[in-house]
Amino acid sequence: MNGFTSHDLDEDAFGEKSGLQGGLKTFDAFPKTKASYTSPSRSGGQWTVLILTICTFFSFSEFRTWLKGSESHHFSVEKGVSHELQLNLDMVVQMPCEALRVNIQDASGDRILAGDLLTKEDTSWKLWMDKRNYGTHEYQTLNQEDTGRLSEQEQDAHVHHVLGEVRRNPKKKFPRGPRLRWSDTKDSCRIYGSLEGNKVQGDFHITARGHGYHEFAPHLDHGAFNFTHMITELSFGPHYPTILNPLDKTIATTEDHYYKYQYFLSVVPTIYSRGSHALDTYSSSPPSLHNNPNKKNLIFTNQYAATSQSDALPESPYLIPGIFFKYNIEPILLLISAERGSFLSLLIRLVNTVSGVLVTGGWLYQIGNWGVELVNRRRRGGKSEGVLNGRHYADE
Numbered sequence: 001m002n003g004f005t006s007h008d009l010d011e012d013a014f015g016e017k018s019g020l021q022g023g024l025k026t027f028d029a030f031p032k033t034k035a036s037y038t039s040p041s042r043s044g045g046q047w048t049v050l051i052l053t054i055c056t057f058f059s060f061s062e063f064r065t066w067l068k069g070s071e072s073h074h075f076s077v078e079k080g081v082s083h084e085l086q087l088n089l090d091m092v093v094q095m096p097c098e099a100l101r102v103n104i105q106d107a108s109g110d111r112i113l114a115g116d117l118l119t120k121e122d123t124s125w126k127l128w129m130d131k132r133n134y135g136t137h138e139y140q141t142l143n144q145e146d147t148g149r150l151s152e153q154e155q156d157a158h159v160h161h162v163l164g165e166v167r168r169n170p171k172k173k174f175p176r177g178p179r180l181r182w183s184d185t186k187d188s189c190r191i192y193g194s195l196e197g198n199k200v201q202g203d204f205h206i207t208a209r210g211h212g213y214h215e216f217a218p219h220l221d222h223g224a225f226n227f228t229h230m231i232t233e234l235s236f237g238p239h240y241p242t243i244l245n246p247l248d249k250t251i252a253t254t255e256d257h258y259y260k261y262q263y264f265l266s267v268v269p270t271i272y273s274r275g276s277h278a279l280d281t282y283s284s285s286p287p288s289l290h291n292n293p294n295k296k297n298l299i300f301t302n303q304y305a306a307t308s309q310s311d312a313l314p315e316s317p318y319l320i321p322g323i324f325f326k327y328n329i330e331p332i333l334l335l336i337s338a339e340r341g342s343f344l345s346l347l348i349r350l351v352n353t354v355s356g357v358l359v360t361g362g363w364l365y366q367i368g369n370w371g372v373e374l375v376n377r378r379r380r381g382g383k384s385e386g387v388l389n390g391r392h393y394a395d396e
Contacts, residue, residue, distance in 0.1 A: 023084065044365070051361040058353045061348065064350075069340035071159060076308055078269055078333040085199040085267075085329070088239045089118060090174055090192035090232040093323070094125045097189035099209050099220050104195075106202030114204065118193040121188040127178035128230055139230065139249045159338035162243065162272045162299055174233075192232075194239055207322035222315055225257040227323055233324070236267050236303035246306040256312040258321045265304045265327040272299040273337040303334070 045288070093100060174192050183184035206227075207214070210219035234247045252261060274297040304327070313319045 015322045047361065051357060054361070055354045055357050058357060059350055062349050062353055066341060066346045066349075069338045071336060071338050074335040074337075076335060077331065082199045082269075084196045085195055086194055086237055087204065088194045088233060088235045088241070089204075089238075090190075090241075091234070092123060092125070092128050092188050092190045092230045092232070093206060094226045094228040095208070095224070096186065097122050097191075099224060100189055101189075101207050101209055101211075101213065102191060102205075102248050103207075103213070104197055104202055104204045107200045108198050110198055112195070114195055114343045115191075117195040118191050121177070121190045121192075123177060123180055123188050123190045124184040124186060125179065125188040125228075128190075129186060129189070129222070131178050135347045141251050141253070159272045159274055159336055161276060161303070162240070163297065184322075197240045200327075201328045204325040204327070205322055206324075207320055212320045212322070223258055223293050223320060225259070226254075227259050227261060227321060228253045229261070229323055235302070236304060236327070237269075240301070246304065252308075252310065254310070254312075254388055258313045258315050259310065259320075260313050260319075260321050261310045261323045261326045262308065263323075264307045264309070265325060266306075266330055267302050267327055268330045268332060268334050270301055270334045270336065272301070273297060273335065276289045 032271045058176075097120040098119075100115070102113075102118060102120075104110075104112040104114050106112075108358060160241055180186070206229075208215075208220045208225055231247050232249065233245070235243070235245050247263065313321055
């Protein structure tokens with residue numbers, strides 16, 4: 001058969017030629033089947049394409065994971081002594097500016113006339129309602145649950161997003177409001193800007209003229225009260241207008257005049273860092289972070305959690321309607337750092353991934369062929385079609 005018997009079943013006749021060159025060619029720690037003993041099949045080609053596709057997908061996934069990096073969260077006690085806390089506000093109240101009083105009363109007893117430090121502009125509520133659905137994020141009411149908004153808010157808390165906003169928006173200006181036309185009614189007040197307060201527990205509130213504080217201004221009639229409001233931004237620390245906070249882009253409406261809104265905020269100082277040097281840098285010189293909040297790859301800011309409570313009040317001189325933000329500074333520090341592994345570790349993971357897929361794919365292909373052969377053999381009654389295993393011998 002094909003010269004097999006003429007060589008007296010000598011297996012060496014099927015190998016490489018003897019000699020030094022032939023010995024080097026045949027030397028292989030991983031013996032392979034000769035190409036003349038194999039035949040390509042359609043199923044083998046399809047399986048090869050499938051294995052290469054899986055290897056490409058896993059390799060791309062590993063590279064994307066390495067490029068994105070991973071985030072780690074650490075809690076610590078804030079070191080150093082902080083004195084000031086920046087508050088950023090941009091909101092509209094459906095009352096004229098001359099009828100509102102804006103103040104801060106903190107735990108140290110200081111009273112800050114926030115109305116003199118923030119910018120107040122007369123505007124039209126209708127214009128803001130027409131604008132509410134435009135922009136990156138849609139406004140929502142306080143009692144509305146939106147899973148999409150929660151996912152966007154969580155995305156805005158990642159390190160790469162915060163550091164990106166610092167680079168893209170270095171001036172940190174408040175956006176312009178809708179343009180007021182001569183035919184629009186000035187029935188609302190936009191209050192926006194940033195101010196410095198004491199870094200202690202405090203109460204930022206917006207009340208009506210003549211309510212809450214003694215003043216010589218005329219007492220505002222209760223029928224003119226309307227504390228319906230729209231919060232575009234409320235944040236603490238450096239101003240990053242494109243980062244979504246819990247109370248950003250929210251609307252609260254009421255038809256009652258004597259009404260009180262209360263927001264309870266828990267402010268957590270937070271450091272965003274790219275790299276593993278956040279803890280070391282903060283431990284070595286914590287005051288420098290406060291003096292330089294826009295340091296490259298190291299941002300000091302604040303996050304907060306919010307709960308709200310609102311209810312109509314009976315008209316009484318002892319009860320004050322308005323909008324109250326009661327904030328408390330938590331005695332902890334949250335450090336969020338984004339780290340990326342070395343390029344060598346990426347190569348090792350890629351080699352392990354591709355090798356694992358190739359070996360597993362080879363095993364599955366062999367097991368599949370063995371199963372198909374076993375089924376076919378049972379269908380033939382256990383007989384084999386092979387020549388060497390049958391009764392057909394040469395020169396018999």
